[in-house]
Amino acid sequence: MSTHYDTIREILSKQFGDRILAWEFPYGMLSFTIQPEFNLKALTLLYDDPDLGFQFLTDITGVHYPEREGQELAVVYHLHNLAKNVRIRMKIYVPVAKPDVYTATGLFSGANWMERETYDFFGVNFIGHPDLRRVLNVDEMDYFPLRKEFPLEDQTRIDKDDEMFGR
Amino acid sequence: MARPVRFNLIEKDTSDRGINQVMMPEGHMGEGFFATSLDKVVGLARKNSMWPLPFATSCCGIEFMATMGSHYDLSRFGSERVGFSPRQCDLLMVMGTIAKKMAPVLRQVYLQMAEPRWVMAVGACASSGGIFDTYSVLQGIDQVIPVDVYVPGCPPRPEAIIDGVLKIQDLVQDESLRRRNGDQYKALLEGYGIQ
Amino acid sequence: MPEQVNINLPEGSIEKQTTRLNLGPTHPATHGVFQNILEMDGERIVKAESTVGYIHRAFEKLAERRPLYQITTLTDRLNYCSAPLNNMGWHMTCEKLLGVKTPKRVDYLRVIIMELARISDHLICNSIVGVDTGAYTGFLYVMQYRELVYEIYEEVCGSRLTTNMGRIGGFERNFSDTAFRKLEKFLEEFPGVWKEFENLFTRNRIFIERTQGTGAISAERALNYSFTGPNLRAAGIDYDVRVHAPYSSYEDFDFIIPVGTTGDNYDRFMVRNEEIWQSLSIIRQAYQKVQDFKGTEADVYHADAPAYYLPEKADVYTKMEALIYHFKIVMGETEIPSGEVYHAVEGGNGELGFYLISDGGRAPFRLHFRRPCFIYYQAYSEIVKDTMLSDAIVTLSSLNLIAGEMDA
Numbered sequence: 001m002s003t004h005y006d007t008i009r010e011i012l013s014k015q016f017g018d019r020i021l022a023w024e025f026p027y028g029m030l031s032f033t034i035q036p037e038f039n040l041k042a043l044t045l046l047y048d049d050p051d052l053g054f055q056f057l058t059d060i061t062g063v064h065y066p067e068r069e070g071q072e073l074a075v076v077y078h079l080h081n082l083a084k085n086v087r088i089r090m091k092i093y094v095p096v097a098k099p100d101v102y103t104a105t106g107l108f109s110g111a112n113w114m115e116r117e118t119y120d121f122f123g124v125n126f127i128g129h130p131d132l133r134r135v136l137n138v139d140e141m142d143y144f145p146l147r148k149e150f151p152l153e154d155q156t157r158i159d160k161d162d163e164m165f166g167r
Numbered sequence: 168m169a170r171p172v173r174f175n176l177i178e179k180d181t182s183d184r185g186i187n188q189v190m191m192p193e194g195h196m197g198e199g200f201f202a203t204s205l206d207k208v209v210g211l212a213r214k215n216s217m218w219p220l221p222f223a224t225s226c227c228g229i230e231f232m233a234t235m236g237s238h239y240d241l242s243r244f245g246s247e248r249v250g251f252s253p254r255q256c257d258l259l260m261v262m263g264t265i266a267k268k269m270a271p272v273l274r275q276v277y278l279q280m281a282e283p284r285w286v287m288a289v290g291a292c293a294s295s296g297g298i299f300d301t302y303s304v305l306q307g308i309d310q311v312i313p314v315d316v317y318v319p320g321c322p323p324r325p326e327a328i329i330d331g332v333l334k335i336q337d338l339v340q341d342e343s344l345r346r347r348n349g350d351q352y353k354a355l356l357e358g359y360g361i362q
Numbered sequence: 363m364p365e366q367v368n369i370n371l372p373e374g375s376i377e378k379q380t381t382r383l384n385l386g387p388t389h390p391a392t393h394g395v396f397q398n399i400l401e402m403d404g405e406r407i408v409k410a411e412s413t414v415g416y417i418h419r420a421f422e423k424l425a426e427r428r429p430l431y432q433i434t435t436l437t438d439r440l441n442y443c444s445a446p447l448n449n450m451g452w453h454m455t456c457e458k459l460l461g462v463k464t465p466k467r468v469d470y471l472r473v474i475i476m477e478l479a480r481i482s483d484h485l486i487c488n489s490i491v492g493v494d495t496g497a498y499t500g501f502l503y504v505m506q507y508r509e510l511v512y513e514i515y516e517e518v519c520g521s522r523l524t525t526n527m528g529r530i531g532g533f534e535r536n537f538s539d540t541a542f543r544k545l546e547k548f549l550e551e552f553p554g555v556w557k558e559f560e561n562l563f564t565r566n567r568i569f570i571e572r573t574q575g576t577g578a579i580s581a582e583r584a585l586n587y588s589f590t591g592p593n594l595r596a597a598g599i600d601y602d603v604r605v606h607a608p609y610s611s612y613e614d615f616d617f618i619i620p621v622g623t624t625g626d627n628y629d630r631f632m633v634r635n636e637e638i639w640q641s642l643s644i645i646r647q648a649y650q651k652v653q654d655f656k657g658t659e660a661d662v663y664h665a666d667a668p669a670y671y672l673p674e675k676a677d678v679y680t681k682m683e684a685l686i687y688h689f690k691i692v693m694g695e696t697e698i699p700s701g702e703v704y705h706a707v708e709g710g711n712g713e714l715g716f717y718l719i720s721d722g723g724r725a726p727f728r729l730h731f732r733r734p735c736f737i738y739y740q741a742y743s744e745i746v747k748d749t750m751l752s753d754a755i756v757t758l759s760s761l762n763l764i765a766g767e768m769d770a
Contacts, residue, residue, distance in 0.1 A: 027458055027703040057588050058706075059715060059732040078704060078717070078732070082585075082599070085606050089704070110588030113740045121422070136415040136769055137303060138268045145302055145423060152423050154302045159295070222388060224395050224417050225766045226442040226523055229486075233512070233522075236505035251390035266769075269395060269416040272387050298435065301420035322523050 004086060005030050007051055015045055031089035039077070039092050040102040046079060046088070047107055054079035054088060060104070060114035062122040064096075064147045072096040073122050077104070094124065096147075103129040121146035210340040213257070213283075215245040217332075217339065220256035222276065224263030227290035230322040231262050239325035244332055253279040258335060259312075264292035265305045277312045278361065282347045285335055286314045289328055291321045313355055380408050383751075387416045393490070393758065394765025396739070405750050410743040414736070418769040425729040429694055430456050431530060433729065438524040440731060441767040444483035444710040446475045446515065446527045451707035454609055455716040456530045459703045462667040467655050468532040469611035471663070473648045474545070475518065475527065476610070476707075477641040481552075482511045483710030484592075484634040484641075487762040491631055492563060494759045495572045500562050507552050510544065517541035531671040532664025542649075549646060556638060564632065573627035577757030579745050584625060587741040590734050591712025593761060596633045597625030603708040614651070615644050627753075627760040634762075669696050694724035711735050711762055735767040 008030065012020060022033040034042050046054040058078040065072055071093035080087050094101060103126040104111040115126045116135040123144035126132055133139065143150060153160070192211065194203030219241075221231055234241045235249070250256045253276045265273055277286070288308050291297035294317040296306035308314060315338055318331035346352055356362070371377055385398040395416035401409040421436050428436070437448040450472050457464065464472075485508055489501035512522040517540050519527040528534065563569050579589075584597040594601055602619045604612045620636035622629030655662075664671050668687045677684035690696045700722040706715040715732030738761065746754040 026701045029704055031702075056585060058713070059717065059730070059737075061717060061730040061732075063719060063728045076717070078715070082601055082606075087704070108588065109583070109586045109744075110737055110740065113736065117736075134415075136418040138415075145420065150302075152302065152420070152427055153300050154304075154306070157300075157306050159306060160300060226439055228394075229442055230523055232486075233505065233509065236509070237502055238506055238509045251388070264417055264419055266416055266418050268418065269387060272416070276388060299419045299424070301424060303418045303420050324522065 004084065008086075008088065011049060011052060012042070012045070016042065029087050029089055031091065033091045033093065036075075036092040036094045036101060039075070039090070040104065040107075042090060043077065043079075043104055043107055046090075052081070053083060054081045054086075056080040056082050057104070057108040057110055057114075058087070060111055060118060062118040062124055062146075064122055065093075066148045068093065070095045073099050073124055075101055075118060075124055096123075099124045100127055101125070102127050105129055120144070123147070206342075206344045207340075209344060210342060214336040214339040217246050217258045217285075217335070218256045219246050219249050219258040219260050219332075220251065220253055220276075220280075221249055222259060222261045222263075222273065224261075224265065224269065225292070227262035227293070227322040230325060231260070231289070231328065234325040234328045239329065241329060241332065244329065244336065246332060253277075254281065256280060257283065258285050258287060258332075260287045260289055261293045261308050262289040264290075264297060264299060265308050266303050267305050268303070270305050270308075270311050273308060274311050283339075283342070285316075285338065286312055287316045287318065287331055287335055288314045289318045289331065290323060291319055293317075294319060297321060311359065312361075313359055385754075394763060394768070396763065396765060396768060398742070398754075398758075400751070400754070402751065405752075407746050407749060407751060407754055410746050410754070412739060412742055414739065414765075414768050416769070417765050421731065421770045422729055426725055426727070429724045430698070430726070431691075433726075434528075435524070435526050437731075438526055439766050440733065440770060441483065441710055441714070441735070441764050442523060443486050443764060444479035445523060445525045447479040447483075447707065447709050448714065449525060449527045450476050450610070451705070451709065451714055452716055453528050453530050454707065455703060455705040455718055456670075457665075458705050459699065459701065459718060459720060460530065460667070460670055461699070462531050462665050462670060464532055464610070464665045465662050466611060467652060467659065467662045468664060470648045470651045471533060471537060472528070472610045473612065473615070474645050474652070475515075477645045477648070478511050478514060478548075480708075480710055481638050481641045482508050483762075484638050487710075487760070488559075488563075488631055488634050488638075491573070491627070491756065491760045492569075494756050495569055497562065497569070500559050504555060504559055507548065507555055510548050510552075514541055514544045514548065517544060529664065529671055531667045534664075536661060536663040545645075545649065549642065549649070553642060560635060564635065570628060572752075572756060573631060573760070575624075576627050576749060576753035577630075577745055577760060578624050578626040579741060580625065583741070583744065587738060587744075589712065589738045589741070591709070592630055592633045592637060593625070593738055594712065595619065596622035596629035598623055603706050603713050607706065609705070609707060615647050617644050627756050630760045630762075698722055698724070706732065709734060709767075711764065711767065712738070714767075731770050733767045733770055735763050736770070739763055739768060 019035045019038050020032050024031045046052050058080045061076050063074040073096055074091055074093050077090040101124055103115055113135055115129055118124050119132055120134040120136050121144060192203045192207035194201055223231055233239060288294045293308050296304050316331050316334045318327055320327050380401040380403050383400045383402050385400055387395040387397045397413040399411045400407050424436060425433050434449050434452055437452040438445040440448045485504050489504055492500040515525050516522055517538055519525050579597055581597045581599050584594050598621055600619045600621045617640045620633050622633050672691055673684035673687055678688045698720055700720050702719040704715060704717045706713045712734030717730040718726050719728040721727040746757055
């Protein structure tokens with residue numbers, strides 16, 4: 001398997017060069033960080049190239065890193081090559097002031113709701129998404145709950161006394 | 168030093184091999200007839216033929232399915248016919264977490280029910296929000312509708328759900344026929360914003 | 363159905379308009395709460411729009427507050443029909459992060475529990491497909507054996523449905539003798555009952571007419587929508603996480619993956635049906651392997667990881683190291699490596715993935731559940747386009763949508 005990972009690194013580095021910012025290999029999954037504008041190009045290359053063949057989108061999710069200035073929101077794509085049984089993770093970082101990311105729905109229909117969920121929780125704006133609105137929370141909600149600055153509990157509840165609940 | 172047990176407050180009747188017999192209501196018995204007051208007869212008839220509406224949202228709904236199954240069998244107590252239309256049902260059993268997105272739907276279903284109607288909150292999530300003290304979960308359905316019986320548990324065992332149904336049956340049997348038109352009930356509904 | 367060309371109706375007449383039907387969040391039979399707004403042309407669905415989130419409980423935000431071993435209770439409530447599967451998956455994710463290796467006996471016991479959970483999940487799904495086509499008796503026949511599975515869970519962990527079973531590194535106690543007796547009773551009696559259930563449905567003319575040809579999805583569309591699990595296997599792709607990335611010693615077992623052809627409701631029903639038979643065979647093999655452990659090996663029920671697995675209470679009161687470990691685990695002082703790990707198990711509905719980012723603290727920095735139900739429900743509007751309403755209802759139940767997993 002290690003030679004296959006080398007092939008993947010080679011093909012991606014040849015195409016994107018220094019646009020790829022980092023390579024990691026945590027717990028057995030090859031993972032790379034790329035500049036946010038190139039996410040769709042990278043996904044297309046991973047899909048189309050016969051040596052890569054990552055044609056199954058496992059998951060899209062987001063992470064909020066409040067300490068990283070200018071790169072607070074991460075969008076993480078997990079892809080899977082079913083034929084060769086290889087997984088890969090792609091990460092892009094966007095600033096919270098302008099969290100624009102190109103959508104992957106043109107390539108994978110399954111990305112539709114995954115991106116809506118990332119928008120719902122973090123506020124990442126997917127450019128070109130056919131129907132970007134909240135999927136899990138109520139439509140009228142005006143903040144993005146999974147960002148670190150917002151609390152877990154509903155602040156307007158009257159029956160749960162914080163002192164008694166140890167908060 | 169052992170503490171005295173304080174929890175078994177109700178003494179169990181262990182005579183008659185522990186079988187509880189249903190007592191006849193007070194009345195006058197004669198040759199081929201039995202006369203009692205109307206609300207007792209109506210109470211007895213109503214309690215043994217409740218039509219529940221299982222408003223099952225999550226895990227407690229699966230325990231309800233087990234209760235309706237043949238092992239625990241809720242239909243022994245008369246709740247054989249579960250209906251899904253609020254227009255036809257007496258007992259709204261809310262089983263599972265109610266999120267804030269779902270609360271208006273629950274209220275709508277409650278409003279569509281005809282009097283007399285009873286509500287049972289099954290499970291910790293319906294009673295008080297349960298383990299989900301979060302921004303999206305309603306902390307108990309009594310924020311939006313009046314509740315008669317709360318069944319705690321996460322999920323409550325089928326025996327506990329049956330116990331809740333039996334408590335509802337006690338409420339149904341003893342309810343006065345004039346309760347729903349009285350001032351106290353009207354004030355209760357006003358408190359929830361229901362006309 | 364072609365348009366009636368011999369009836370000339372003016373545009374805008376009421377017969378040409380579509381009606382909106384709200385297949386609302388509360389609908390009969392305990393499927394769960396999700397809404398479909400259907401545009402119907404008579405009995406035929408023109409467009410379907412799905413809304414979820416009616417039971418969004420913010421698991422991912424809750425998980426950022428809780429230490430790793432307290433998150434197991436949250437994973438119970440994802441796919442609550444097969445709660446132990448989710449528990450085991452989460453424990454394996456933690457073990458991957460912490461570098462804990464479980465002994466073989468633990469793996470085999472986990473396999474028994476996971477396959478029992480898979481059987482109980484598929485049992486509910488197939489019986490509810492029967493109920494939705496009008497046959498209620500099949501459901502009642504098999505629910506009794508689901509009660510037996512619950513009794514086995516009760517013997518192992520104390521609880522029926524939301525099991526919170528196991529610990530990071532194994533189980534909380536060894537399986538008692540009663541648990542094995544109940545397992546043997548299950549293995550003896552359930553196949554006969556399941557054969558009876560099969561006889562009711564698989565060659566039943568009415569059931570076949572209702573389910574064959576309806577709710578079909580092709581393999582290419584299913585892959586594009588990131589389907590996994592029995593729904594994908596019914597479409598023809600044999601992707602099963604237990605075979606592709608074996609966890610918990612699944613490579614030691616001999617089983618086949620049933621695959622369908624057209625991906626319609628009948629294929630999904632039959633794939634789940636066959637998976638129940640395969641799970642029974644896996645449980646028999648695992649039970650045989652567990653019984654082959656003799657002597658002290660037969661008492662092993664957890665990994666030797668004192669830093670993460672609570673020591674025995676007797677040791678805590680007498681030995682210094684055990685006391686220190688106990689204190690560290692409970693007060694949250696254990697060293698948790700920082701890093702990110704993704705682990706997937708084959709849940710009842712497909713690839714249930716856990717993406718855990720740890721920053722070395724007691725609670726995860728970010729935990730994301732890759733929930734198969736949420737991902738394949740997107741395809742519902744494409745599947746039911748241009749089908750009849752009754753087929754849409756059967757499709758809804760044969761896709762096995764569990765609301766808890768969908769909304770998390």
